[in-house]
Amino acid sequence: MRRCLYAALALLATLSVSPAEQAIVPPFERESWPVAPTLIDTHVLAALKARGIEPAHPCSDAVFARRVYLDVIGTLPGPAELRAFLGDARPGKRAALIDALLEREEFADYWVMKWCDLLRVKAEFPIKLWPNAAQAYHHWIRESIRLNKPYDTFVRELLTSSGSNFRVAPVNFYRAMPSRAPEGIARTVALTFMGARLEKWPADRQAEMSKFFSLVGFKATSEWKEEIVFFDVIRARTQPAATNWPATFPDGSPVKADPGRDGRQVFADWLVKADNPWFARNIVNRTWSWFLGRGIIHEPDDIRPDNPPSNPALLAYLEREFVASGYNQKHIFRLILNSRTYQLSSIPGSNAPPDAAGFAYYPRRRLDAEVLIDALCQVTGTTESYVSPIPEPFTYIPPEHRSVALPDGSITSSFLDLFGRPARDTGLESERNNSITAAQRLHLLNSGHIQYKIENGPALQSLLKARQRPADVASELYLAILSRYPTAGELKTMDAYAQSGAASGREAAVDLAWALINSDEFLYRH
Amino acid sequence: MSEQAMTKNTDLERWTARMITRRQVLKAGLFGAAGLLLCDRLLPRVLAGTANGPAVRPAKARAVIQVWLWGGPPHLDTFDPKPDAGEAYSGPFKHPIATNVDGIRICELLPLLAKQADKYSLIRSMTHGNNGHETAAYMVQTGWPSGGRVVHPTLGAVVSLFKGYDAGYKGLIPPYVVLTQPQGRFSEAGFLPSRYKPFATGGDPAARRFAVEGIVAPGISDERQKSRQALLGNLNTLRSVSNDAEAAASVKAEKEAYDLILGDAGKAFDLAQESDEVRTRYGRSTFGASCLVARRLVERGVPYITINSGGWDTHKENFQAMRRMLPQLDMGLASLLEDLSQLGLLDSTVVWCGGEFGRTPRVDVAPPWNGGRGHYGKVFSALVAGGGFKGGRVVGASDARGEEVKERPVYPCDLLASIYELLGIDPAASLSHPEGYAVPLTPSAQDGAQVGGRLTEIM
Numbered sequence: 001m002r003r004c005l006y007a008a009l010a011l012l013a014t015l016s017v018s019p020a021e022q023a024i025v026p027p028f029e030r031e032s033w034p035v036a037p038t039l040i041d042t043h044v045l046a047a048l049k050a051r052g053i054e055p056a057h058p059c060s061d062a063v064f065a066r067r068v069y070l071d072v073i074g075t076l077p078g079p080a081e082l083r084a085f086l087g088d089a090r091p092g093k094r095a096a097l098i099d100a101l102l103e104r105e106e107f108a109d110y111w112v113m114k115w116c117d118l119l120r121v122k123a124e125f126p127i128k129l130w131p132n133a134a135q136a137y138h139h140w141i142r143e144s145i146r147l148n149k150p151y152d153t154f155v156r157e158l159l160t161s162s163g164s165n166f167r168v169a170p171v172n173f174y175r176a177m178p179s180r181a182p183e184g185i186a187r188t189v190a191l192t193f194m195g196a197r198l199e200k201w202p203a204d205r206q207a208e209m210s211k212f213f214s215l216v217g218f219k220a221t222s223e224w225k226e227e228i229v230f231f232d233v234i235r236a237r238t239q240p241a242a243t244n245w246p247a248t249f250p251d252g253s254p255v256k257a258d259p260g261r262d263g264r265q266v267f268a269d270w271l272v273k274a275d276n277p278w279f280a281r282n283i284v285n286r287t288w289s290w291f292l293g294r295g296i297i298h299e300p301d302d303i304r305p306d307n308p309p310s311n312p313a314l315l316a317y318l319e320r321e322f323v324a325s326g327y328n329q330k331h332i333f334r335l336i337l338n339s340r341t342y343q344l345s346s347i348p349g350s351n352a353p354p355d356a357a358g359f360a361y362y363p364r365r366r367l368d369a370e371v372l373i374d375a376l377c378q379v380t381g382t383t384e385s386y387v388s389p390i391p392e393p394f395t396y397i398p399p400e401h402r403s404v405a406l407p408d409g410s411i412t413s414s415f416l417d418l419f420g421r422p423a424r425d426t427g428l429e430s431e432r433n434n435s436i437t438a439a440q441r442l443h444l445l446n447s448g449h450i451q452y453k454i455e456n457g458p459a460l461q462s463l464l465k466a467r468q469r470p471a472d473v474a475s476e477l478y479l480a481i482l483s484r485y486p487t488a489g490e491l492k493t494m495d496a497y498a499q500s501g502a503a504s505g506r507e508a509a510v511d512l513a514w515a516l517i518n519s520d521e522f523l524y525r526h
Numbered sequence: 527m528s529e530q531a532m533t534k535n536t537d538l539e540r541w542t543a544r545m546i547t548r549r550q551v552l553k554a555g556l557f558g559a560a561g562l563l564l565c566d567r568l569l570p571r572v573l574a575g576t577a578n579g580p581a582v583r584p585a586k587a588r589a590v591i592q593v594w595l596w597g598g599p600p601h602l603d604t605f606d607p608k609p610d611a612g613e614a615y616s617g618p619f620k621h622p623i624a625t626n627v628d629g630i631r632i633c634e635l636l637p638l639l640a641k642q643a644d645k646y647s648l649i650r651s652m653t654h655g656n657n658g659h660e661t662a663a664y665m666v667q668t669g670w671p672s673g674g675r676v677v678h679p680t681l682g683a684v685v686s687l688f689k690g691y692d693a694g695y696k697g698l699i700p701p702y703v704v705l706t707q708p709q710g711r712f713s714e715a716g717f718l719p720s721r722y723k724p725f726a727t728g729g730d731p732a733a734r735r736f737a738v739e740g741i742v743a744p745g746i747s748d749e750r751q752k753s754r755q756a757l758l759g760n761l762n763t764l765r766s767v768s769n770d771a772e773a774a775a776s777v778k779a780e781k782e783a784y785d786l787i788l789g790d791a792g793k794a795f796d797l798a799q800e801s802d803e804v805r806t807r808y809g810r811s812t813f814g815a816s817c818l819v820a821r822r823l824v825e826r827g828v829p830y831i832t833i834n835s836g837g838w839d840t841h842k843e844n845f846q847a848m849r850r851m852l853p854q855l856d857m858g859l860a861s862l863l864e865d866l867s868q869l870g871l872l873d874s875t876v877v878w879c880g881g882e883f884g885r886t887p888r889v890d891v892a893p894p895w896n897g898g899r900g901h902y903g904k905v906f907s908a909l910v911a912g913g914g915f916k917g918g919r920v921v922g923a924s925d926a927r928g929e930e931v932k933e934r935p936v937y938p939c940d941l942l943a944s945i946y947e948l949l950g951i952d953p954a955a956s957l958s959h960p961e962g963y964a965v966p967l968t969p970s971a972q973d974g975a976q977v978g979g980r981l982t983e984i985m
Binding site: 025027028199346347348353363364365414417418420423425426428431433435436437438439440441442443445446447448449451487490493494497500502503507511512514515516518519520521523524526 | 677700708717719720721723725726728729737739740741742743744745746749750751753754757758760761762763764765767768770771772773775776778779780782783784786787960962
């Protein structure tokens with residue numbers, strides 16, 4: 001009863017506010033679209049129309065630049081790059097920027113971090129890959145992403161590799177699992193590559209899927225912490241029952257494989273087929289959620305029949321494109337990033353809640369912990385130091401190394417922990433927590449750590465020293481911190497602050513930098 | 527969480543969902559909303575005690591002060607002196623002193639603690655056998671043997687779960703505070719969400735102004751703080767045009783932060799409010815001032831405070847170090863016990879003092895050690911007081927040279943289970959791992975732990 005009432009109220013709210021009444025907000029929005037609509041937009045708009053929800057306005061060029069830098073390479077645009085982009089009058093400049101960012105070195109750093117969360121890359125317990133194996137694994141994932149390895153090849157290598165954890169890096173996939181029992185392996189494989197929670201399946205289907213992983217062997221060598229992952233041929237020969245593959249795959253199609261073959265390969269052959277109902281769906285749905293804040297199926301790693309997609313046509317379209325492109329991840333990135341849907345303003349055009357809004361605006365999200373500290377370092381010209389004292393030998397990370405590119409999730413950092421870095425224990429998307437807390441605000445508003453960066457950071461210092469006119473200082477700070485020029489109103493506020501006597505000269509400029517760093521506009525992707 | 531989502535969940539998940547709703551209703555203070563947006567699978571779920579677990583008595587204690595002597599204090603030079611073992615063992619400290627309890631003697635450098643012995647009990651048979659700092663620190667503070675694939679939460683994180691915002695704690699100061707530096711991963715929350723980790727104050731409580739990280743900024747006056755706040759309000763352009771849930775969460779977090787920066791709660795850390803006499807009695811050292819801050823936090827209802835005191839890893843020149851450090855420990859800890867008792871807070875506050883292990887009873891005389899002591903996990907001491915622990919007792923004993931447990935071995939899980947019981951937390955309860963299975967709060971023999979039983983003789 002109450003639910004009906006809420007639904008009715010929500011509907012009323014969405015009908016009563018239309019963008020026709022809602023004026024554009026200049027620094028964040030623009031009147032007209034600089035890009036053409038795509039098929040993604042057709043699907044999204046059709047769903048919005050059916051629900052009577054108005055999409056937000058187009059985002060401004062400055063907002064687009066900041067957004068696409070943060071989303072694609074996890075890095076703020078530098079003031080020079082930004083000036084060039086904003087001053088560029090060519091109509092195709094947004095697409096050109098997307099293409100350029102997809103080829104940057106930072107692209108690999110940022111997306112490796114994402115994959116290391118999902119694949120649980122960390123040296124210490126409970127996963128215990130150990131530092132050199134974690135480094136090898138991180139390097140292998142980075143090379144795969146840098147070279148844009150086709151996704152089916154990437155997954156097949158993770159699933160079927162055999163050898164030493166130091167020399168054949170992808171075998172660490174099996175070592176970084178919470179459980180090495182066949183059911184445990186099956187659970188991790190289903191979660192990672194099918195976006196499915198095996199524990200929600202009927203028991204007999206769980207048991208069938210586990211059988212493909214019943215002969216994965218692990219053995220130590222005489223080298224410290226080396227471990228070989230292999231298909232246990234001896235057990236396959238001596239225990240023929242262990243290679244009696246189940247009659248059907250998880251989708252019900254029949255298994256036709258020689259007994260005695262490596263079950264991991266039998267499973268991988270089935271998984272990466274074009275018509276597999278989970279494989280492409282899982283990755284395009286996750287990709288969508290990485291850019292648009294929610295999966296078309298949500299949670300993005302909880303695909304099951306009773307959790308249907310909010311926009312089935314859109315999901316099916318992305319799946320077709322992915323398979324037709326030869327499992328090219330960057331193709332899907334390009335499709336999404338070039339759509340008007342992705343380039344909507346973050347100021348909603350209606351009051352519909354996010355789960356009902358159908359991607360009618362770009363969702364604001366607090367910066368990832370690593371991205372945030374890198375942004376603070378970039379703006380102020382400072383560095384962080386990371387050490388992993390356990391286990392020996394100590395790992396010292398060079399100061400210029402960015403936090404996004406840390407290879408090992410168990411490197412201790414109270415800042416990263418405070419801002420929701422995942423522990424990399426479960427591989428769940430929800431393990432990363434980007435909600436904002438009072439403790440985080442305390443740290444940013446008032447800690448010695450951040451205070452030191454703002455007061456003493458060489459990049460801010462030289463910016464303040466090189467310019468005399470307060471308006472010039474303000475413009476430079478806005479470009480560096482918020483990736484846009486200040487509005488006339490903001491310049492006036494700043495002038496008034498400098499005149500008020502609350503702080504003068506350099507102090508006033510420091511306070512301005514402090515305020516911009518503490519604004520929602522800096523702390524969020526928007 | 528929408529009602530629709532709830533209908534899909536199991537009973538347990540629904541229980542958690544209710545917990546969240548309740549917390550939202552309570553509008554918990556500082557860190558309470560930290561995990562609201564976490565997926566419900568990541569929330570710890572507290573299960574009922576097992577059928578064969580003992581019934582839990584009502585809580586006697588509502589707070590814990592953990593005085594953590596990181597590095598491993600020498601048991602022979604503190605609470606388990608062995609003058610009869612000869613100088614090769616006792617070193618220069620050959621004349622332990624009587625306390626105000628007949629038959630209990632402690633190191634001669636602890637005269638003030640000697641006058642408070644009726645308030646505390648000494649456990650002289652702590653043991654776990656591990657000589658590695660990190661592993662031993664993990665074992666002592668989680669109660670679990672190391673090496674499993676599950677990382678267990680420490681006592682402090684568990685108390686912050688059971689006595690913090692989820693349990694109705696409403697203070698602006700976080701429920702689990704560490705003075706001043708965190709221990710790193712062993713003060714961590716284990717598999718519990720990170721909001722159960724301690725808030726580390728940083729700074730130095732013995733300094734003229736205790737710069738508590740995030741709460742008291744060095745060099746920023748209250749006026750400049752307020753004008754900055756106003757400037758931020760005027761320049762928060764994106765927020766001024768947004769009115770959705772994310773903007774509301776940001777506004778709320780900022781308001782709570784400013785309540786602590788500008789409000790009265792942060793005054794708990796301001797030792798200028800104490801008289802010179804009191805500050806001198808605790809000692810002007812970082813340790814003494816930390817004890818005084820801990821007392822002030824307990825007075826304000828903070829349920830768990832760790833004083834993380836380093837410098838106890840005395841491989842070299844142990845006795846010089848003890849001459850320097852024991853008087854600080856003596857002044858700070860004795861004053862803390864005395865004040866808690868006078869304020870009527872000792873009955874409801876557990877004070878636990880100890881380190882991750884003891885130190886080798888036989889002195890390393892030769893260079894480069896020059897009278898040092900090594901790591902010793904086979905037997906060590908701990909002091910417990912208040913919150914339902916009786917005073918004036920000794921639990922267990924080491925042998926004549928302090929090398930072996932002679933009677934009543936006490937394992938870390940025994941001590942922790944006893945503290946849980948005093949806090950009204952069922953030691954047999956389970957926590958839910960993010961992957962969905964139940965993990966007992968304290969280990970049993972089946973988990974590979976050695977168990978000697980709770981400290982019923984002093985409870």
